[in-house]
Amino acid sequence: MTGIAADATMDLVDAAERILRASSGTDALARCEWEPVADLDDVDALAALGALFRAQGRSLAVTPALGLLAGMALRGSPCCAGLDASAYGDRVRFLAVGGVSGRRIVLDVPDRGVCAADAEAVSEDAGGVALEPELVQRLSLPKSALEPLLLSAGEAEAARGRMDALVRVAISHELLGVCDALLRSAVDYAAARIQFGQPIGSFQAVQHLLADAAVDARSLDAACRAAVARPLAADGTDQMALYLKALAGRAARRVVQATLQTFGAIGFTWEHDHHRFARRAMTLDAITDTTDELSRKIGQRARGQAVWRSVTSY
Amino acid sequence: MSSGTVGLMRGLVTTGSLDGVDVGEIRSRFRSWLTGEAASLRRIDPPTVDFNGRVEAVRQIQRRLYDAGWLRCGWPVAVGGFGGDARHRAVIYDELGRVGLALRGPCEHLEIMAEPLVRHWRGLDAATFSAFLRGDELWCQGFSEPDAGSDLASLRTRAVRDGDAFRISGEKIWTSWAGNANRCLLLARTGSRDARHRTLSAFFVDLSSPGIEVRRVRQGNGSDELAQVLFDDVEVPADRLVGGEGDGFAIALDVLGCERSSFAWLRHAALLARADELVRTTPVLRSGVDDAQLGDLLLDLYAVRSAAAEHVERLGAGAFPGPEAAVVKVLLTRAEQQLYDTAYRTFGRALPLGSVVDTPTSMSTWQEEYLFSRAVSIYGGTRQVQLTTIARFVLGLPTGSRP
Numbered sequence: 001m002t003g004i005a006a007d008a009t010m011d012l013v014d015a016a017e018r019i020l021r022a023s024s025g026t027d028a029l030a031r032c033e034w035e036p037v038a039d040l041d042d043v044d045a046l047a048a049l050g051a052l053f054r055a056q057g058r059s060l061a062v063t064p065a066l067g068l069l070a071g072m073a074l075r076g077s078p079c080c081a082g083l084d085a086s087a088y089g090d091r092v093r094f095l096a097v098g099g100v101s102g103r104r105i106v107l108d109v110p111d112r113g114v115c116a117a118d119a120e121a122v123s124e125d126a127g128g129v130a131l132e133p134e135l136v137q138r139l140s141l142p143k144s145a146l147e148p149l150l151l152s153a154g155e156a157e158a159a160r161g162r163m164d165a166l167v168r169v170a171i172s173h174e175l176l177g178v179c180d181a182l183l184r185s186a187v188d189y190a191a192a193r194i195q196f197g198q199p200i201g202s203f204q205a206v207q208h209l210l211a212d213a214a215v216d217a218r219s220l221d222a223a224c225r226a227a228v229a230r231p232l233a234a235d236g237t238d239q240m241a242l243y244l245k246a247l248a249g250r251a252a253r254r255v256v257q258a259t260l261q262t263f264g265a266i267g268f269t270w271e272h273d274h275h276r277f278a279r280r281a282m283t284l285d286a287i288t289d290t291t292d293e294l295s296r297k298i299g300q301r302a303r304g305q306a307v308w309r310s311v312t313s314y
Numbered sequence: 315m316s317s318g319t320v321g322l323m324r325g326l327v328t329t330g331s332l333d334g335v336d337v338g339e340i341r342s343r344f345r346s347w348l349t350g351e352a353a354s355l356r357r358i359d360p361p362t363v364d365f366n367g368r369v370e371a372v373r374q375i376q377r378r379l380y381d382a383g384w385l386r387c388g389w390p391v392a393v394g395g396f397g398g399d400a401r402h403r404a405v406i407y408d409e410l411g412r413v414g415l416a417l418r419g420p421c422e423h424l425e426i427m428a429e430p431l432v433r434h435w436r437g438l439d440a441a442t443f444s445a446f447l448r449g450d451e452l453w454c455q456g457f458s459e460p461d462a463g464s465d466l467a468s469l470r471t472r473a474v475r476d477g478d479a480f481r482i483s484g485e486k487i488w489t490s491w492a493g494n495a496n497r498c499l500l501l502a503r504t505g506s507r508d509a510r511h512r513t514l515s516a517f518f519v520d521l522s523s524p525g526i527e528v529r530r531v532r533q534g535n536g537s538d539e540l541a542q543v544l545f546d547d548v549e550v551p552a553d554r555l556v557g558g559e560g561d562g563f564a565i566a567l568d569v570l571g572c573e574r575s576s577f578a579w580l581r582h583a584a585l586l587a588r589a590d591e592l593v594r595t596t597p598v599l600r601s602g603v604d605d606a607q608l609g610d611l612l613l614d615l616y617a618v619r620s621a622a623a624e625h626v627e628r629l630g631a632g633a634f635p636g637p638e639a640a641v642v643k644v645l646l647t648r649a650e651q652q653l654y655d656t657a658y659r660t661f662g663r664a665l666p667l668g669s670v671v672d673t674p675t676s677m678s679t680w681q682e683e684y685l686f687s688r689a690v691s692i693y694g695g696t697r698q699v700q701l702t703t704i705a706r707f708v709l710g711l712p713t714g715s716r717p
Contacts, residue, residue: 187709202712204698207705214704216617218641223620243616250613292606299608307590308412311616 009047009225013177016055020063025099025134028063036065036072037166041231049166050173050228057177060276062134066287067098069170073163074114075106075150082107082139083167083287091140093125095287097167099134105141106150108160114151121145136283161238164288168241169227171284172248176224178277178284179217179255185273186210186259193264206262213258216251223247239301239310242294249291252281331397332387340398341405344384351378352413364674365419365537369452369494372419376449379406385424385447393432394440394447400429400576401630404623411583414591418584419539420452420491425577427455427499429629430568435518435556446497454495456486456519456543457566463488464699466501467511467563471545473502480504480517480555482548488693492541493530495521500545501566504559514562518554525549535685536670567634573694574639575625578646582618585653588683589615592657603659614652618645637707640700647691647700654680654687 037045070081080103082094100119125138190201267274302310379385388403389395445451462469471484505513525548531540625635665681691697705711
């Protein structure tokens, strides 16, 4: 998108995007000189986090960054993190972010606490093979494979809050990157695709479709910038991250729809990368609560208390 | 610092200006002042359908805030302010909204036309500007005409040079608050109509000048802040020209830039205050509004807050927002319509519905505001104009065969 003032943030995003287009995995992270944020008050590290994930969304690169970030927040060291764990029978289901192979998995199990497990114990959960296993996989393991607690349920509370906030902020940036790439590509297409003797992007119906989606993307951009401009350890961070990820999921859904409509049938083919962005957005939406779950949570929390405190808590 | 400084303001500034003073400091000082004053200020502002009553209430609140020094924050010392910029003003509006006291109605023009006037009109002095800030005077903005709505550059009102003056004739319409206003920032043509936006000029006109007639327009929501303003050979001194001849369109764009940044911020504070009231004091739990819908409304408010904050920041740093600020206006429209949709769903048949009430109640005010909110996608540039602006000047989509 044009119209965004060139600034230091965008320079970082562009640089990271170039690297992520040329490499992937831990190698790409090393070339970006990126390390998971250890100190939530380090705003330079937060800006780098925002830039890396935005670039990852633009390039659809696959790196273990999200897993490393979550593991760092949960355990204090980079590892593979299992999120959204739930128990059923004698097994525990979870979403593994960051590749599992050969790694230790750190898992926050409801009513139990934070445990570790060996990658050998896990198996693919029902529901097909993950297209991007280094990004996220649906896995399960037997409860018996869980090793002694690293943190009790009570102790895990603070770590979980920290992890949810960080992961939500990171995912929101990645969803912003998805919006960037889709809009950029749809605008280029609309300027080049001729029908009725004119570029379709000159028709008001198409202009308004894309402009409306750009409104969502731009508000997400503003919210993302504000989110990483101050220390994340401050009061209200949890609430802010809830709002930010809900906004991001909503924006991405709208941008996915408006851009597909712009591409027309060609955008609905396997060869076109639109569906890859759409799938990435759906995957990211599912981690640490979907947009709909977050919206309900936001509405429920606001009842009977000051809206001001809710929307402006940070 | 001027002698108007009182109470908690004192000692805030040692160099004679707020320039460079941390806005957080203003916020916390204002918050402590407001703690003691909010209750009595709130009593001034009863919900009323009668627009004159509303104007009077807003004036009283403005006067109290001005006399305590707060409304002088964020305006240059040269025009009677205490220095600082839009960012200093923004925290004041934010804190007012937080206690349910958002500035609404006529003083919204403070954040629409004041900044362009301060920057572009050399003739603006402290006495004139202070009267506006304090609510002693009310100013309005004469842009739209019967044949120039979305297509502003085709306006017909003419200003012809006559020695040390201009003589102005024409017709303005949808001029908000003109019925109560003393002055008007007027857009008129000082050259050929073929040259469209290049021959527009801006004037600061006294509405008491001979030859001006103001006719109120009662709107569909029942209130009558809009008006038609007729100019019949009105003499306006040449020193009332804002900027230079032909600068009118650029000044109009700056006015729109403010409307889409600092005004949007001011207005979002009012919406948050109303949303607060809706959620805290009404039976939302029993209504047809579920958690997800309420969450969606709060996200719309969060979206406009985030985007407006970014543009207030830019305005404060010196630049009038450009076409990208159209995004803020679309977000504001979404949030306002979503808020009142939620109110409508919440209150349902408790609203006056088809009835027109003489004595306003809380329900009739919600209904009046609901009806007004239907039109917020029209004023200040229609939603369609905003989207076209974004498509062409932000996304860079082609012009094609558009006229």
